[in-house]
Amino acid sequence: MKNNKQSNSYFKKEKQRIIMATTGILCIIIGFTGLLLFGVRRCTKDDNPDNGFVMDDNAVEGGWNKVDEDKVRENLNASVEEGYINISMNTTPVFENGQSEGNLMIVNESINKYPQKVIITRNDNGDVIYESKGIPVGSKIEKAMLSENLPAGTYECTAMFHNMNPETGESLGCAGAIIQITVKN
Amino acid sequence: MKNNKLTKVISIVLAVCAVAVMAVPSFAADITTNGGNGTTPVNLYSTDDGTLGGDPAPTALSVTIPTALPVAVGIDGETTTADNAKITNNSYGAVRVKTATISGANGWTLVPFGNKNTLASEKVDSNKIGFAMKLGTGAQVKTANTNNSQALISAPVTGCYMSGVGDTTKNSVSVIYDAIVTPVSTAVTEKTVANIVFVVEFDTAA
Numbered sequence: 331m332k333n334n335k336q337s338n339s340y341f342k343k344e345k346q347r348i349i350m351a352t353t354g355i356l357c358i359i360i361g362f363t364g365l366l367l368f369g370v371r372r373c374t375k376d377d378n379p380d381n382g383f384v385m386d387d388n389a390v391e392g393g394w395n396k397v398d399e400d401k402v403r404e405n406l407n408a409s410v411e412e413g414y415i416n417i418s419m420n421t422t423p424v425f426e427n428g429q430s431e432g433n434l435m436i437v438n439e440s441i442n443k444y445p446q447k448v449i450i451t452r453n454d455n456g457d458v459i460y461e462s463k464g465i466p467v468g469s470k471i472e473k474a475m476l477s478e479n480l481p482a483g484t485y486e487c488t489a490m491f492h493n494m495n496p497e498t499g500e501s502l503g504c505a506g507a508i509i510q511i512t513v514k515n
Numbered sequence: 516m517k518n519n520k521l522t523k524v525i526s527i528v529l530a531v532c533a534v535a536v537m538a539v540p541s542f543a544a545d546i547t548t549n550g551g552n553g554t555t556p557v558n559l560y561s562t563d564d565g566t567l568g569g570d571p572a573p574t575a576l577s578v579t580i581p582t583a584l585p586v587a588v589g590i591d592g593e594t595t596t597a598d599n600a601k602i603t604n605n606s607y608g609a610v611r612v613k614t615a616t617i618s619g620a621n622g623w624t625l626v627p628f629g630n631k632n633t634l635a636s637e638k639v640d641s642n643k644i645g646f647a648m649k650l651g652t653g654a655q656v657k658t659a660n661t662n663n664s665q666a667l668i669s670a671p672v673t674g675c676y677m678s679g680v681g682d683t684t685k686n687s688v689s690v691i692y693d694a695i696v697t698p699v700s701t702a703v704t705e706k707t708v709a710n711i712v713f714v715v716e717f718d719t720a721a
Contacts, residue, residue: 413583503582
């Protein structure tokens with residue numbers, strides 16, 4: 331009988347020890363997890379509890395972000411791709427006279443991304459002798475009249491093609507071609 | 516009487532036919548001696564649709580040109596540029612770059628291109644850019660003074676020439692470029708600080 335009592339007491343104490351040990355281990359695990367999840371403010375040698383100077387919790391180790399040159403170049407290359415313009419036209423258009431239509435054959439090729447506007451300027455005096463309105467992608471102006479009644483002759487000109495932003499009407503960039511305009515009579 | 520008249524008409528028609536048959540066509544080579552030679556012209560018709568009846572038209576010009584040469588600058592003034600810019604000739608005929616002109620934009624002005632340290636004495640926000648470029652195997656061309664518009668290329672030079680589209684190894688030239696810029700006090704994004712305009716033309720034999 332006495333032995334049974336002693337035995338029960340022993341098992342109770344053992345059970346308590348196991349519970350306490352398990353609780354302790356759980357507390358350690360929870361505490362460690364909390365540290366990992368929420369971080370811990372390190373007490374550094376610069377902290378001075380006496381005068382209240384402590385380090386900013388937002389401060390993290392490191393300096394200015396290093397540039398990922400490949401990533402930057404990738405974005406720059408995409409910008410170049412976006413800005414390409416294909417210019418296409420007849421470089422020797424002929425006009426029967428200064429008031430007739432000539433075969434300009436300006437083509438905004440379907441590989442382009444923006445509507446185009448073409449301005450033709452005489453190279454000898456800088457006069458603008460033709461200015462188109464917007465030419466949609468995949469469209470062309472086969473024939474058109476010049477805005478100036480030119481006398482018979484051959485004129486070296488520059489045809490400037492503009493990529494146009496259809497929403498703002500602004501030129502997004504341009505490129506040109508040298509052309510020879512002939513007015514027969 | 517009527518039959519006689521009909522016979523005469525038929526005779527005249529037949530006589531004309533006989534003479535016509537004996538006549539030498541004017542467009543054939545007239546070779547009258549043994550071992551002689553004649554000339555056969557080969558006539559070319561350049562038309563918009565490639566037919567004899569089409570509207571006269573020359574070879575079409577078709578060239579793809581970059582209109583944006585972006586530059587990224589880091590907080591330390593180091594610049595990065597794109598490496599895929601090129602001019603591609605899609606025409607059947609050879610093409611060359613005749614001119615390339617740069618001008619400052621949106622309050623930015625041009626300065627001679629060089630080491631970025633040449634801008635060390637410039638004030639922040641003085642908005643200055645120096646630019647350099649190389650077409651294909653050509654020599655580097657660069658901004659050389661403070662004029663607001665400068666010709667980087669004023670006449671075709673080595674590196675400017677492209678073959679027709681038939682030779683895909685020579686129908687494009689790379690545009691390699693670099694820049695130096697003065698410091699900025701506020702961040703800028705996609706700001707146009709200069710414009711470059713390329714002008715191309717057919718590479719003619721004349």
